[in-house]
Amino acid sequence: MTIRHLRSRPWIRAAVLGVGLLTGCSTTSSTSAKARPTDPLSQARAYLDEHQPTKALGLLTDLHRQTPDDLDVARSLTEAYVKAGQTDAWIAELQKRIAAGERAVDQYMLGLALFSRARDAGAPSVAAFERATALAPDTAEFHYRLGLAQLESEQYTEALGPLRRATALAPDRTAWRLPLAKALHRTGDEPGAVEALGTVVRGQPTPADVTTARALMEQIADPFSGFPKAAEAKLEEGMRYLKDLDAPQHAILAFEEILLDYPDVAVVHALLGLAYQRLDDAGRAVDEFKQAIERAPRDGKNHFYLGELYLARQRPDAARVSFEKAVALHPLLETAWFHLGDIHLERRDLTAARESFTVATSLAPEAVAMRGKLALVYQLEGDFAAAERELRRVVEKDPENMEFSLRLGLLYTEQAMKASRPEARKTAASEAERWLMKVLETQPENAVASRALQQLKAQ
Secondary structure (H helix, E strand, C coil), rough: CCCCCCCCHHHHHHHCCCCCCCCCCCCCCCCCCCCCCCHHHHHHHHHHHHHHHHHHHHHHHHHHCCCCCCCCCCHHHHHHHHHHHHHHHHHHHHHHHHHCCCHHHHHHHHHHHHHCCCCCCCCCHHHHHHHHHCCCCHHHHHHHHHHHHHHCCCCCHHHHHHHHHHHCCCCHHHHHHHHHHHHHHHCCCCHHHHHHHHHHCCCCCHHHHHHHHHHHHHHHCCCCCCCHHHHHHHHHHHHHHHHHCCHHHHHHHHHHHHHCCCCCCCHHHHHHHHHHHHCCHHHHHHHHHHHHHHHCCCHHHHHHHHHHHHHHCCCHHHHHHHHHHHHHCCCCCHHHHHHHHHHHCCCCCHHHHHHHHHHHHHHHCHHHHHHHHHHHHHHHHHHHHHHHHHHHHHHHCCCHHHHHHHHHHHHHHHHHHHCCCCHHHHHHHHHHHHHHHHHHHCCCCCCCHHHHHHHHHCC
């Protein structure tokens, strides 16, 4: 049972230079199946994504001349030089500019270019970013890049100041909390790291952000960290009985044997609770989960297990408290967020339900049930466009999903019934009929679809 180490270097290097990851901005996807963008920066980004940096260089050079303080342009221009194999020439040009008249944006680009070279990714790039922040102390981007460069150099304590300053200057850049969380973790501030990750997951992170956050959270909250080596064989035996053989009685014997020698190992109490829960012995399960929480109070998964037990026993208020503690301590638990959304939805707290389901779908974007619940909340709030967007994401990937096809039909039916303008009512009714007919072609006995279609024709 060993900690899986988070490899920081690849994602930090990509974030510092750009490499298609313009931090805080959306990346430009391939234009092979789309019309080429018309604005010069988007055109240049498309060329870079298509591995044509030489074409991007011309556009970006002109743009940088016109808007020398635009950091998106400056970052993309540096990326183009690096990808075109002209890093040395670009560094020389920037050093010449700086000698003639130092500007913050030139030091910023110099830091990016130096960071792309392994030999200069440490002190030289840090020095350039430090000069940029000194020249423009209120520019969040410069502090962020300085913090990343220091993090790459394993200067964790030094990185905290710039990263905190960056996130204070640009609180909406929630993804910037990822490197801050890593620096906090490496300097021993686990609660601060978890809080930073909580901000990330609430900010609709990208899949790449989620992957990085999960890896870091696994380091922070590894329940097997420090597990006694002498008991590993017995632990594996118990887990095999519990997970593979569905024999919770035998698992209980194995786990209890471990606790005779190591009574304070929290994860064994949690596993014992899961085994008792499998046997429907709720009382013993609750007791074991509470003992796990007592021994590892900052492990969110123990609160999650207790919450699921309360939920199964029809105790939603107790479950809500446990799930809220779970996500506060372990923000990457998408099922806990999903359960919270359900509880809020049952209480008709649509704002809280939407927030919970939004986080859940960000953490598990392919989970159909979560996206369906989010669509329902949007529909109840009257945001038909958002509800349609969530439902279509499912049916576009799974055209045979009749449940979501029906829900689209019902959504358009509701839109048609509530529309005040005849043109809008006609458009919604047409869409509703299309989706309802699709359902009825596959399920001719579907009473819900039939009633909705009759309702449309009667209006």
